């Protein structure tokens with residue numbers, strides 16, 4: 795199946811947080827790194843199956859990665875990891891945005907600030923009011939509100955982790 799890479803006015807988008815939403819986090823709530831410093835992507839339960847039917851939507855990952863500013867990992871490593879994530883998810887992603895800054899940098903992109911989402915909205919003609927954001931932290935819910943995204947769902951609900 796073809797992913798949606800075109801976009802057009804009125805398109806609904808799905809904005810996804812990364813760590814704790816799509817992939818597992820470590821004890822410091824960051825992407826786990828192996829002993830060699832490589833990013834270890836571990837998909838959260840049901841993520842690939844739940845996203846498979848979403849490929850008619852624009853699907854974006856938006857992630858804060860202050861570890862870049864702090865020297866923990868590189869933007870190149872993250873770009874490689876996002877491409878690998880896309881393969882693990884069955885090539886359902888339309889694109890992604892990474893904020894490499896730290897809190898003190900005052901950038902416009904670090905969530906809960908909305909620049910990553912607003913750039914994607916402009917680039918792809920997203921109908922924000924008709925779109926949905928999924929995240930695992932309050933900062934994600936605030937980001938959705940700040941960007942004018944109409945819907946928000948907690949990752950646990952969206953991916954069904956609460957269902958026994």
Ligand SMILES: [Mg+2]
Nearest residue numbers: 811813814930
């Ligand atoms: Mg998260």
Ligand SMILES: [Zn+2]
Nearest residue numbers: 893895901903
């Ligand atoms: Zn930033």
